[in-house]
Structures are given as C-alpha cells and as structure tokens.
Amino acid sequence: MHIINNKPKPFSQELKTVWRALPIAMVFAKRAIRIKYSHTALGLLWVIVPIAAYVVIYSVFFSVLLEIDTRETPYPLIAFSGLLGWNYFKDIIHNVGPSLHQEGEYLKKNVLPKFIIPLYKSLLGLVELGISLGLFFILMLIYREPLRLSILILPVLIIINQLLGFSIGIWVCNLSGRRRDVVHLAISGLNVAIWLTPVFYLPGLLPEVYEPFLYLNPMTTLIGAYRWALLGLSFPPAYAWAALLIWGVVLVAGIRTFFRRQYELIDYL
Amino acid sequence: MIQVDNLGKKFGIRQQSKGQPTTEKEVWAIRQLSFTLPKGKALGLIGPNGAGKSTLLKILAGIYLPTCGQAILSGQSGAVLDIGSGFHPDLSGRENIKFAGRLAGLTKEQLEAALPEIIAFSELEEHLDTPVKYYSSGMFLRLAFSTLIHTECEILLFDEVLAVGDSAFQEKCFQKIQSLKQDGRTMIMASHEPAKLAQFCDEVMVMANGACQFLGPAQKALSFYSKHFALSPTPQPRDSRYLEQLTYEGATVIGELPNEEIAVTFTVKLKVKSRPLTVAIALTDSLNQLLFSGHQPLVMENVNANESMEVQWSFPKSHLNEGLFWVNFYLFEEQNIVEQLPKVGQLEIPPYQDPKRNIEGGFHAIHIDSQIQVSYE
Numbered sequence: 001m002h003i004i005n006n007k008p009k010p011f012s013q014e015l016k017t018v019w020r021a022l023p024i025a026m027v028f029a030k031r032a033i034r035i036k037y038s039h040t041a042l043g044l045l046w047v048i049v050p051i052a053a054y055v056v057i058y059s060v061f062f063s064v065l066l067e068i069d070t071r072e073t074p075y076p077l078i079a080f081s082g083l084l085g086w087n088y089f090k091d092i093i094h095n096v097g098p099s100l101h102q103e104g105e106y107l108k109k110n111v112l113p114k115f116i117i118p119l120y121k122s123l124l125g126l127v128e129l130g131i132s133l134g135l136f137f138i139l140m141l142i143y144r145e146p147l148r149l150s151i152l153i154l155p156v157l158i159i160i161n162q163l164l165g166f167s168i169g170i171w172v173c174n175l176s177g178r179r180r181d182v183v184h185l186a187i188s189g190l191n192v193a194i195w196l197t198p199v200f201y202l203p204g205l206l207p208e209v210y211e212p213f214l215y216l217n218p219m220t221t222l223i224g225a226y227r228w229a230l231l232g233l234s235f236p237p238a239y240a241w242a243a244l245l246i247w248g249v250v251l252v253a254g255i256r257t258f259f260r261r262q263y264e265l266i267d268y269l
Numbered sequence: 270m271i272q273v274d275n276l277g278k279k280f281g282i283r284q285q286s287k288g289q290p291t292t293e294k295e296v297w298a299i300r301q302l303s304f305t306l307p308k309g310k311a312l313g314l315i316g317p318n319g320a321g322k323s324t325l326l327k328i329l330a331g332i333y334l335p336t337c338g339q340a341i342l343s344g345q346s347g348a349v350l351d352i353g354s355g356f357h358p359d360l361s362g363r364e365n366i367k368f369a370g371r372l373a374g375l376t377k378e379q380l381e382a383a384l385p386e387i388i389a390f391s392e393l394e395e396h397l398d399t400p401v402k403y404y405s406s407g408m409f410l411r412l413a414f415s416t417l418i419h420t421e422c423e424i425l426l427f428d429e430v431l432a433v434g435d436s437a438f439q440e441k442c443f444q445k446i447q448s449l450k451q452d453g454r455t456m457i458m459a460s461h462e463p464a465k466l467a468q469f470c471d472e473v474m475v476m477a478n479g480a481c482q483f484l485g486p487a488q489k490a491l492s493f494y495s496k497h498f499a500l501s502p503t504p505q506p507r508d509s510r511y512l513e514q515l516t517y518e519g520a521t522v523i524g525e526l527p528n529e530e531i532a533v534t535f536t537v538k539l540k541v542k543s544r545p546l547t548v549a550i551a552l553t554d555s556l557n558q559l560l561f562s563g564h565q566p567l568v569m570e571n572v573n574a575n576e577s578m579e580v581q582w583s584f585p586k587s588h589l590n591e592g593l594f595w596v597n598f599y600l601f602e603e604q605n606i607v608e609q610l611p612k613v614g615q616l617e618i619p620p621y622q623d624p625k626r627n628i629e630g631g632f633h634a635i636h637i638d639s640q641i642q643v644s645y646e
Binding site: 001002003004005006023024027031034035038039105106107108109110111112178263266267 | 280281283327328329330331332333334335336337338339340341342343344345346347348350351354355357359360364367368371372373376377
C-alpha cells in the first residue's frame with residue numbers, strides 16, 4: 001500500500017527508500033562513467049592529463065621560481081597530495097550542485113527516488129581519485145618516498161572527503177531552485193577557496209597566528225590528514241578535527257532539506 | 270487498485286516579458302479529481318492538450334507531489350511516460366534494458382532471469398548490441414514496453430506511447446495487456462486516439478482543464494468525448510471545384526415504431542453540371558470508423574449549376590445502437606472521390622427502452638437482429 005499526498009514523509013522513511021535504491025545509484029554511476037569515456041581513444045587516460053599538467057605547472061612556479069620551502073618532502077609530492085583531496089572535493093560540488101537541472105528531463109519522465117541523482121553524481125569523482133592515487137604512488141616511487149603504515153587510514157579519509165564535498169554540494173542543489181545563481185557562486189567560490197586552502201603550499205607558509213583560521217576550513221584538515229597518511233607530515237591539530245564535526249551537522253541538515261524540498265525543486269525544472 | 274481522492278496540483282508559472290517585472294501565475298493542472306480503479310482494470314485518459322493527463326500520470330508515478338488530496342496505490346508503479354527518455358543514446362539496447370530493469374525494481378538475479386523473455390518480446394535480438402541512438406521510435410517503444418511489463422510493478426502507467434508501435438506489435442501489446450490485467454495488474458493510459466483506448470481500456474475518463482468531465486465505460490466516454498471535444502463539424506467546402514454550398518439540415522425520425530427510419534437531409538449547390546457525379550453519404554461511429562454508406566448517381570440533365578437541391582438519405586433507425594454518429598458527405602466522379610467533407614453532421618441516438626439494446630450500446634454501434642439459441646439437454 002502506497003499513499004501519495006502532500007504531507008512530508010518522515011526522514012527515516014525517506015532514508016529507507018534511498019537505501020533500497022542504492023544499487024540503482026551504483027548502476028547510474030557506472031553507466032555515467034562508461035558514457036563519459038566511451039567516445040574517446042584514450043579513455044581513462046584523460047583523467048591523468050589535467051592532473052599532470054597542474055602538478056608540472058605549479059612545481060615550476062612554486063618550487064623553481066618562488067623556491068617555496070617544503071623541508072625534506074619534494075614539492076611535486078606536496079602539490080599532488082593537495083590536489084588529490086581538493087580535486088575530489090571540487091568534483092563532487094561541480095557534479096552535485098547542478099545535478100537536478102542537468103537531469104531534469106530525466107527526473108520528469110522516470111520513476112526513481114530523486115535523491116539518487118545527487119548521490120550518484122557525487123560518486124563519479126571516485127574514478128579520477130583512484131587513478132590519481134595510482135599516479136601519486138608512481139611519483140612516490142620516483143622520489144623514493146617510503147610507503148607508511150598510516151596509508152591504511154586512506155579509505156576513512158576518502159569517506160570524509162566524500163561527505164564533506166556532499167554536504168556543500170547538496171546545499172548548492174537545495175538552494176538552486178528557481179534561480180541557479182548558487183551554482184555559479186559555488187563554482188567561482190571554489191576558485192577562490194583553492195588559495196585559502198593549503199593545496200599548493202603547506203600551512204606553515206603563513207604566519208603562525210593565522211593557522212587556526214586556516215583550520216576553520218575543513219579542507220585544510222583533510223588535506224593535512226592526506227599528507228600525514230601518505231607523506232608522514234604532521235597530523236592536523238585536535239581543534240581542527242572538532243571544527244570538522246560542524247560539517248556533519250551541515251550534511252544531515254542538507255539531506256533533510258533536500259527531502260523536504262525535492263518536489264518543489266522538480267516543479268521548477 | 271488505485272484510489273484517487275480529491276486530487277489537485279497547482280503550478281506557479283512565471284510570466285517573463287521584456288521590460289516588465291516577472292509575475293507569477295497560478296495554474297491548476299489538476300483539480301478535484303476523484304476516482305477508483307479496481308485491481309486488474311485499465312483506465313484510459315483522453316482530453317485536449319493541457320487537460321492534465323500527463324500531470325495525473327506523473328503524480329501517480331511519484332514524480333510530482335499533489336498540492337492537495339491523496340492517491341492510494343496498492344503497489345509499486347512503473348511508467349513509460351516518454352519514448353526513450355530513460356535510455357541513454359550511447360549505450361546498447363542490452364545495456365539499456367538492464368538499466369531500465371534495475372530502475373523498475375528488479376534485482377540483478379531477477380533481471381538475468383527475465384532478460385531472455387524481455388529480449389524475445391521486444392523482437393530486437395539483432396539490434397541488441399547497437400547503440401540505441403540508431404533506433405527508431407518504434408524500437409524504443411518495444412524496448413521500454415517489454416522491459417516494464419516484465420517487472421513486478423503492479424501499476425502500469427503509459428503516456429501517449431502505445432501509438433508508435435506497428436500494428437503487429439500493437440496486437441502483441443494488446444494480447445499482453447489482456448493477460449497482465451488477468452494477473453491483476455492495474456493500468457492507466459493516456460492517448461489522443463479514441464480507437465486505441467476503446468481497444469485497451471475498460472473505462473475511460475474524459476479530462477479538460479484539469480477536471481474530470483466524464484468517467485464511464487469506454488464507449489460511452491468516447492462518445493462523450495467526440496461530441497464535446499473532437500473536431501467540430503466541417504463548415505463549408507472551400508476552394509471546391511464542384512461544390513458551391515453544402516448545408517446539413519439535420520436528421521429526423523420518420524415513420525412509426527417498429528419501422529422508424531432516420532432521414533438525413535442536405536441542401537447542395539453544385540458548380541458544374543456537365544460531369545457525371547455520384548453523391549455518397551456515409552455514417553461513422555464516435556471513433557470515426559466507417560459503418561455504412563449510401564450512393565446515388567446524379568441525373569446530370571436535371572442539375573442546374575448554382576441552384577439548390579435537396580439530398581435525403583434514409584435508413585432504418587433500429588440498426589443503430591444508442592450513441593453518437595457522424596455523417597460524412599462525398600462526391601464521386603466515376604470511381605474517384607473528388608470531394609470529401611468528413612463529419613459534416615452529427616447524429617445522436619438516444620437510449621432505447623429495451624434493456625438488451627442498451628447493453629449493446631456500450632460496446633458497438635451497429636445492431637442487427639440476431640438470435641442466440643441455447644439448447645439445454
């Protein structure tokens with residue numbers, strides 16, 4: 001028995017529906033990845049090209065021209081480890097934010113829980129992250145950087161990365177109903193935020209008084225953790241992790257709001 | 270089972286025009302809709318564009334939320350609301366079937382089990398590994414329809430889609446739909462083709478402006494539809510080489526029961542008098558299917574150009590069942606139709622006193638006296 005009316009369904013029931021449809025999200029994600037690279041000669045190799053270009057360009061700028069001090073760790077590894085987490089974070093927001101608009105025609109003609117759309121979009125960046133990680137290990141080998149045991153924590157960091165990106169992405173999605181300014185705001189914001197986050201530099205580059213402010217940015221903490229796990233740099237301070245918890249609240253509120261607004265959003269499409 | 274109770278859906282539509290502030294207009298796409306559809310029945314939706322048919326289907330599919338009222342569905346619903354919208358053009362037919370099947374709630378194992386059957390039904394074996402962007406719309410329908418009917422969905426919704434298949438496939442769909450109904454699946458389909466609905470549906474709802482105008486047995490609802498919403502009678506012949514004027518004077522009943530006759534009268538003015546012309550008048554039912562016609566060669570010596578003459582066509586009334594009929598006018602020159610004026614006149618037969626006749630009226634238009642003899646041993 002299935003009742004359709006305009007009363008909001010309880011959060012738990014919505015979550016259950018999404019949980020049941022989770023395999024569908026995986027099928028969607030697989031299909032999207034296959035489509036993305038299906039008409040290319042090099043296929044997944046295209047993931048490497050932009051990353052390699054970034055790493056080379058910033059290595060030339062920061063370590064050769066500006067001579068940034070990264071202590072004993074080679075600069076390309078610093079830049080690349082920063083890009084790993086950042087790119088995944090950025091991909092999620094880029095994919096999730098406008099997802100309802102992009103799939104509007106589909107959503108209006110097909111029966112599926114709407115949450116599946118932003119959810120599967122958030123998973124697409126995983127392929128690129130995986131390939132980038134492989135590339136990173138090759139780079140570590142070239143620089144004779146040892147593999148540390150702390151690398152085992154990597155899956156946890158990737159999950160945090162995923163949730164962090166999704167918490168912002170879903171809000172972009174929620175707020176871009178009738179007007180889509182928020183999507184543009186988010187994309188421009190990311191271009192600024194990459195410089196407020198120690199992606200191409202280490203937190204130590206700034207005077208020590210500013211460091212706590214840097215750690216208000218959750219990506220600072222996460223990238224710090226990536227560098228700790230992969231390169232053995234210092235672990236982010238405890239207060240940074242506490243600040244990260246705020247984003248858990250943002251995430252849950254974002255999902256709840258999505259469930260409440262999903263039909264309204266569909267009407268605007 | 271589908272139970273719809275006072276359902277309504279309001280859209281806020283923004284009006285944008287240059288140099289003026291945007292205003293918002295509220296439009297009720299569906300208003301105060303209530304009906305009950307028992308398990309194993311098929312309901313047809315018909316009505317002019319913008320009547321709310323698609324909106325209703327989308328609410329039942331769970332795509333839109335109603336503004337007020339509620340609908341109770343006895344099971345999961347599956348829908349084909351558009352040809353190929355769920356398919357990705359770059360993926361092959363097989364991959365798309367798998368995707369659509371999973372989306373409609375099949376598990377991986379169920380899908381593997383159903384796949385051969387789906388493929389067989391769609392008759393697309395040869396094209397299964399072709400990207401669907403090379404498919405025709407008929408092939409899309411085969412794929413979508415075959416996949417959906419092999420899922421567990423208890424409620425099936427179709428929007429304007431069954432019309433694109435060829436007649437062989439439609440016949441197959443028809444058979445399949447009958448067996449699905451026997452399995453207890455409930456169906457709602459929207460269409461602009463009354464004949465299709467008459468074939469597939471038990472009941473038909475005529476919709477206009479978001480509201481139900483008529484809900485009842487298919488034939489009766491379709492008569493209602495063709496009376497109120499189908500094309501209005503063709504007015505005058507324009508740029509005709511043969512006809513100056515044609516007026517439908519109406520139909521009258523002459524004679525007494527049981528030999529009542531219907532007389533259909535036209536006033537005709539011809540432009541030419543030299544050619545050998547034949548007048549033909551035909552009767553079509555509410556679905557505009559031809560029932561019978563009368564022909565009469567004109568005696569051309571007696572025809573005066575631009576002078577009216579009266580043409581009367583009569584036939585026994587008792588052959589027509591209750592319902593709505595169209596009168597069509599044709600001119601023949603030898604074997605060729607040179608002038609045709611479809612639906613020039615309307616004819617309505619009221620219900621008969623005899624209850625046996627009224628049962629017939631719900632199913633077909635023509636009555637011929639016949640006997641069924643039952644021998645009990």
